[in-house]
Amino acid sequence: MTTLTIALDVMGGDFGPPVTVHAAVRAVTQYPELHIILCGIQSQIEHELNKVSLPLESQLTILHCSQVVEMDERPTATLRSKTDSSMRRALELVEQGKADACVSAGNTGALMTNAYYVLKTLPGIERPALVTSLPTQTDKKVYLLDLGANVECNSEVLFHYAVMGSVMAEQVEGIEKPRVALLNVGEEQIKGNDRVKHAAQLLKDAPGINFIGYLEGNDIFSNRADVVVTDGFVGNIALKACEGLGKLVISEVKRITGRNLLTKAMALLALPFLKKIYSRVNPDQYNGASLIGLRGIVVKSHGNASVDAFLYAIKEAKQEISRQVPTKIKDKIEIALG
Amino acid sequence: MTTLTIALDVMGGDFGPPVTVHAAVRAVTQYPELHIILCGIQSQIEHELNKVSLPLESQLTILHCSQVVEMDERPTATLRSKTDSSMRRALELVEQGKADACVSAGNTGALMTNAYYVLKTLPGIERPALVTSLPTQTDKKVYLLDLGANVECNSEVLFHYAVMGSVMAEQVEGIEKPRVALLNVGEEQIKGNDRVKHAAQLLKDAPGINFIGYLEGNDIFSNRADVVVTDGFVGNIALKACEGLGKLVISEVKRITGRNLLTKAMALLALPFLKKIYSRVNPDQYNGASLIGLRGIVVKSHGNASVDAFLYAIKEAKQEISRQVPTKIKDKIEIALG
Structure with a gap:
């Protein structure tokens, strides 16, 4: 053994x-x-x-x-x-x-x-990355990186992150040829800043990487990609914004409890469920994050x-x-x- | 008239x-x-x-x-x-x-x-910005900009955005001396990329701006600031990630409806409520966004x-x-x- x-x-x-x-x-x-x-x-x-x-x-x-x-x-x-x-x-x-x-x-x-x-x-x-897996609308998970190890990433670093994330999805999650996407403000080729555009060029030509192009923020959790790559500044803020939204919704649900009996009952029942879902987007609370x-x-x-x-x-x-x-x-x- | x-x-x-x-x-x-x-x-x-x-x-x-x-x-x-x-x-x-x-x-x-x-x-x-007001955990709103008008913002542009957002909060929302924050990966002075650090320097010395420092993503909706400033790349992705999380939660709630009667009832009751909350973070659906x-x-x-x-x-x-x-x-x- x-x-x-x-x-x-x-x-x-x-x-x-x-x-x-x-x-x-x-x-x-x-x-x-x-x-x-x-x-x-x-x-x-x-x-x-x-x-x-x-x-x-x-x-x-x-x-x-x-x-x-x-x-x-x-x-x-x-x-x-x-x-x-x-x-x-x-x-x-x-x-x-x-x-x-x-x-x-x-x-x-x-x-x-x-x-x-x-x-x-x-x-x-060049640089390590902090990565975690997050839930999607299906049973599959998605790997998001970088969550804040590096706030300034040039296109080479983004490229390395894509490769690293691909390995995590393949080895830890057991996904064959993981679909790798770059987080961007649109899906068209002309979209994004220079770093993202150049990283896309590097990924397109890279052997062994199943690069599927750009993905927008609203698709992080939609299972359109297995690995979503961005710099530590964007990754950290995007994930924390989700955490903040979770808190907002929970506080709104709590507010409701002051109203009529039906909504009160509903809110009380919904709370633990909502908390559980939101804890899943709070990565290290859910399953830890890896420094890779x-x-x-x-x-x-x-x-x-x-x-x-x-x-x-x-x-x-x-x-x-x-x-x-x-x-x-x-x-x-x-x-x-x- | x-x-x-x-x-x-x-x-x-x-x-x-x-x-x-x-x-x-x-x-x-x-x-x-x-x-x-x-x-x-x-x-x-x-x-x-x-x-x-x-x-x-x-x-x-x-x-x-x-x-x-x-x-x-x-x-x-x-x-x-x-x-x-x-x-x-x-x-x-x-x-x-x-x-x-x-x-x-x-x-x-x-x-x-x-x-x-x-x-x-x-x-x-230098550049226009797309701005919207979003709900917070209190009755007050928060102005978030830029939502994607400019994906590459230098520190001067971030500075202009802070001033513009401050005017929106003051004039449209009627907030006196709006608290202006820069979105960042931490609240300490040493945090962030060079653009954000330099923008903070500019804002600290600017007359007429109530700059309160950095704010993390999880505090966007917590009413710690009236105006939250970031570049169009980060703003767009952060807000859309929230939209994506909303969709994820709604799809999870729908999944539940297959289980026992109590959770089924709870999920059915919760759905319209959740949809309403999430539509509020989908800015132009809620109240439109302004190009300023x-x-x-x-x-x-x-x-x-x-x-x-x-x-x-x-x-x-x-x-x-x-x-x-x-x-x-x-x-x-x-x-x-x-």
């Missing part, structure tokens, strides 16, 4: 060990081939482990780290000030080949900055993640390990670049 | 005269001071007018135009091929001072292109607009005329530029 090793940033997230340690315990119980290195403050980890009594010692190791990256800390500042943080040490385990992936629910900016610094990008890849394009696997879980949600992020990491996502991205970039 | 004159592109939109003419009839019935020039194919206009029998002749004039800009026509092509279109002629009436505003439900791209060509921008303004920064008033109604929705767009134009929006923008730009 091949052992898969995941380095867990136990201290990250709003709850830390009370959530992350128990997600780890559940993960190793479920997967005998899984080994998890719990990076964080030893006493806190042991405190949580003492609550469960399972013979998992061989699957769980503790790596004591003296520091914690706070959720509101400036990302770049952590590079020098937090070299013994659970986040940094977990990433270093991946870099040293001692772990196959890192999972963290910590400060997203700090995770991106530290991961980029520690792991570096794959050959041929690096020489290692990094999965970001939501800061507010429950044990279930954090467990989901661990499973995502496990899937990326077994499908060798970084290697596949490296290979596909070589092919795509001709 | 001051007469307000509006030039109506009667042929624009999915329905043309059967909607637009009747909206015009209702508008002049409601407002005795209003005069509307119906631009379009005379026989079709007369056909509709014959259905109503009101002594409105003095408030309604027909300007026969032999051409119609189709909804799927290439915007730039219409500049040369459709010089006698109802859209073009309506814009020319504004340019010639024969009308105070133009209202159209036609091809958005063609309207922007023709309006820019015919009316030109105000002194000091030009030497004249241009209001775009949704192609699919009903008589009510088109009437709303006429009222929006009337409001912009009486508050002299173009003049106010010109004045405010002068002040803001110091």
Whole structure:
């Protein structure tokens, strides 16, 4: 049996060990081939482990780290000030080949900055991207990237993102020849800014990429593409605007509860359902986001993640390990670049 | 009594005269001071007018135009091929001072292109913007611009947009010292791309502008700002992503109807309500969008607009005329530029 090793940033997230340690315990119980290195403050980890009594010692190791990256800390500042943080040490385990992936629910900016610094990008890849899968009107998912790793993307970076997203859809979601689209303000060839137009040119000619052209914002969730590519500025704002709309609708539904009994009942019934749908477009709350394009696997879980949600992020990491996502991205970039 | 004159592109939109003419009839019935020039194919206009029998002749004039800009026509092509279109002629009436505003439900791209060509921008303004007001979690609205008039905006253009949006919020919505924010991927000063950072610098020092800093996508609808500024690429995609999310939620609600009786009832009750909320983020369906920064008033109604929705767009134009929006923008730009 091949052992898969995941380095867990136990201290990250709003709850830390009370959530992350128990997600780890559940993960190793479920997967005998899984080994998890719990990076964080030893006493806190042991405190949580003492609550469960399972013979998992061989699957769980503790790596004591003296520091914690706070959720509101400036990302770049952590590079020098937090070299013994659970986040940094977990990433270093991946870099040293001692772990196959890192999972963290910590400060997203700090995770991106530290991961980029520690792991570096794959050959041929200029910049990493933050990617997530989102629901569509069908049972299929759509991969959207970049969600904010890079706010300034030239056309080459967009091209790399398309290749990387294509690999994710193929390897993690199992979609053959994923349909890749560039997010744009119209579907006609003449539409868009120069970066998008040039990226489209590059993609049209790229071997191994099923480029289907431009897609408008209203089609992100319509299953017209399996991979939707845009820069981190647009991706971040588009997804957060959706999150904001979700909040707006929920607040409108709550307002209704003041009216007549029928609408009141309807609103009360609709609320949990609506919340569930909207949580699905809040990517890291739903299933975590992956930082791809690096020489290692990094999965970001939501800061507010429950044990279930954090467990989901661990499973995502496990899937990326077994499908060798970084290697596949490296290979596909070589092919795509001709 | 001051007469307000509006030039109506009667042929624009999915329905043309059967909607637009009747909206015009209702508008002049409601407002005795209003005069509307119906631009379009005379026989079709007369056909509709014959259905109503009101002594409105003095408030309604027909300007026969032999051409119609189709909804799927290439915007730039219409500049040369459709010089006698109802859209073009309506814009020319504004340019010639024969009308105070133009209202159209036609091809958005063609309207922007023709309006820019015919009316030109105000002194000091580089580019026009498409702006709309959107609902927030409170009773107040928020102005979002640009929705797609310009996909490449440098920081000066973003600065102009902030000033223009501020005037709209002040004059049309009656908000004193509107809070103006730049859409960004974070609220910290270090966040964002160079264009946004430089625009923030310009806005910080601008007299007469209540610049409150950056705002993230999830706060568009939260009433933290009265005016949210971004480039046409981001604005278009963010708003359309919200539209797409609305469709996704509605399709999920419909799916539910197959399950048990309670959820079925809930879904059926929730649907019209949800559709109503989502139509509010589909800006031109809700209340039209305005093309601002030009030497004249241009209001775009949704192609699919009903008589009510088109009437709303006429009222929006009337409001912009009486508050002299173009003049106010010109004045405010002068002040803001110091």
